[in-house]
Each structure stands twice: as C-alpha cells, then as structure tokens.
Amino acid sequence: MQKQSNVSYKVYATLLDAWQDYLNTPQIYDKYWDFSNEPPYTLEEFWVKQHASLIDKVNRVPFTSEAASKGTAFNAVIDTLITGQLDEKVRMSRVLGENGERLAIQAELDGFTFQFPYELCREFALYYKGAIPQVRVSAILHTMYGDVEVYGFIDELMPLSVHDIKTTASYSASKFKHHSQHLVYPYCLIQNGSDIQTFEYNVAEIDKYGRWQTYTETYVFDPDRDIPILRERCEGLIEFLLQNSQHITDRRIFGGENPDGYVGVPVDISKLINK
Template identity: 25%
Template sequence: MIKYRLYPTLIQTFSLFHHEARNANGELYVSEQELLDRINRVPQPTTPAQQRGVNFETALISGRGEEQFPTEIIQTMRKQLPMRYKTQFFVRTAIKDVEFYGMVDVVGGDRAIDIKTTARYQAPKFAHHFQNLYLFGLKSWNIKQLDYLITDFQNVYTESYHYDSYDFQPLLDELELFTEFLEQHRKQITDKKIFNNAQNGLQTSLF
C-alpha cells in the first residue's frame, strides 16, 4: 500500500540533513526547520546558481538565451544528446510503500539524461543521488541507463549509472529513514499530500 509520495530533491535534502553536511564555513546546509519547510513546500527564493542552471538547460534544449553561455560548452553537450528525444519525461514507480515520482530532463533511445550545472565538479558527484531511483520507473520503458551530463562552464563531464550494476541499497536505506522522519514529525507537516493512503494502481514492490 502506498503511504508516501516523494520526489528526489526532497529526499536529497533529507540526506544532507541526516549526514549533517556542512559548507566551507562549517555551517549546516540543512537544519531541521529548513527540512520541514521544504517538506511543507514553504516558498523558497531561487538562488542565482539555481536560476543559471534553469537558464542553461533552456538554452541547451531550445536555443533560447544560449548567447549567455560558452559556445563550446553548448555544442559539446548537444553532441552528447540523442538524435531524437523527449524532454521533461514524467516517471513514477512504487518502492515498497513509497510512490517515487519526478521529471527526467531528457529521454531518448535506451537512456535517460539529467542536465546538471555546478560551480565545482569532483567525480563521482552523483553516485549517491536520489534521481538514480528513476531507474526503477524507467525500466518499464526499456531504459536502464541514466546519464548525468554536467558542466562547470569550463568543461563537460558525464556520469553513467545502469540499472543492472548500480547498488541501490544505500539510497533505499535512507529512503526508509526519511519515512521514519516523516512519521516522527507528522504533527509538524502541514502539506498532507506527502502522505497517501491510496494504492493509485501502482506496483507495490521493487521486483
């Protein structure tokens, strides 16, 4: 039975909180209150880095505003896109009692692609990223590979993860910890859409 409806960036925020990740100044990236605000969809201002990432993806896919970015970076990344593809491809699947859902930037052929921009890149940056769980949903479309196409606006990098070889267990363990957090803080959660007692016709196991 589906009890929770979760998306990757939310669980990624929990992961930062759970691991007490800190910035260069030793400050926590995510406090408990900030996590609860994210769960409750409290409006957050878009940072300049986030807006630049949105603008870059638009430029790469549609050509709008591409003059704002290095021509070589745009051309190099476009060469790595499939010949034919769909953008903003909706994926959802059931992982135990969680409906996991979200949008994949690009899907074409036998692979999915997520476009990332970053200030600093160190591989493997996305090995423990919850978008990798999209592979469970993509499998039903005969897509078993998720590529991250990444730029720091100096170079282009690629990370690839495959359903048959990726170790999902660390992500699944944290996913379970997050659902425990949700139950422990249920009274503080005002956006009840995250809790779902309906089956929704989804598969209810991984295998």
C-alpha cells in the same frame, strides 16, 4: 505496466537528495567551516538549520536560489535547442560578437541573468539529439511503512539511457554518487516496462569568467544492489516525517491534497531547538 496501489507516501527524487544532505550534515559542516576560527554556526546550530531546511523542502516553501535558477535556465536553453520550442518562464536571447558570431545564449529567470557559452550549449544539444525532454516517471516501491510512489522528471530521455543535466562552478569526481536520481528514474522506467539501466549525470562546470568544462558520471542500475538502497532512503525519510509530523503542512507527501491557495510557510526554527 505496474499496478497502482494504495499509496501511503509520495516522494520525489530530489527530496531524497535533501534527505541525504541532512544525514551528511557533519561532513558538510567540516567541508566549509572545520578550519575556520570563527565559523558562522556551531555544528549544533547547523544541524537545526539543516533540520528546518529539510522540513521546508518537504513543505515546498518557495525560495529563490541563484544556483538552482542557473540550472533551470540552462536546462531550458538546451531543451529549446533540441525541440525548437521556447520555455515561457525563461527569457532567452543571443549574445553576438563584433562580427556577428554567436558567443553565448543569455537566459533570464527569477531576476537573475545568465550567459551560457554558445559552444557549450551546442555540445549539449548535439549530444541529446533525438532525446525526449522533461519526462515524468513514477512507480510504486514497497516499504515497511506501506507503498511509496517515487517519481521525478527526467531531463533528457534517450532510447538506451537516462540523462540529468547539472551545472556547477566547481566539479569533483563522483560528485553526484550519493544522489538518488540514478536510482529513482531507472527503477521507475523498469517497473513500467522500459528496460533502461544506464544513467548519466552530464555536468557543465562554468566558472565566473565563462570558462567551461564538461564531465560525465555514469551509473548502471543494478536492481539487487540499488532497490534496497532506494528503499532504505525512503524509509529513513519517512521516519523523519513521522517524527516531525506536527511541522509537515504539505499533505501531498502523504498522498493527500492541499486546500486551495496553499503556500508553504518556513518552519519556526525555535520550535526545533532542544526538540
């Protein structure tokens, strides 16, 4: 078991993903608007929006996203099939055909209603037979800015592998290569005495017609290669936090606590212009 230390920062895995998205702002802009004659933003304006979005993520500003809610709902359906325990936040029901056959599982969350094909749900649930869902892991990472607690929730933990469930409307090869979950979760497990190095992103691609495909991205954690990458990402994010400390209102990322009743408030974009 890794010894605890004086933690300077607490960073969760998907926040590091948001940091990578911020760094990739020009590439994201080119992907969506490079060939547009009338893009909704200039690249400079998009940088400001990305900057504000990352600060809001750090401050845990509440938001509703259909894509995020869909992923959460699908995870809840799979966990329910594995454990037999309903998720209180997600209302689920069966969608039956004329002859009583199971066509889909309907899930309602955050005002959205999703229908996931039953065979897709069954395939995922059978794949994870014996898994432990929603396992919180954390460990200390030493950086030039002090000790950082990196942490997150593993969707499905198997005896020899870690799994993260993804939903998407369109999948391309190595889509999650630059995400940080396949760095953070194995690192945490190894630091706490569980030598599990194999990580899978299990992807459900579901189009608007309900047609689906499944894909798997597999990564094997290599400490010599991956710990320096994880450290570099954490240090880059910390530098961003220090440069924008006047906008950071959620103190948990600095290892602190918030006052009772704290709710993150979106940053004023005008304060970021010409910063």
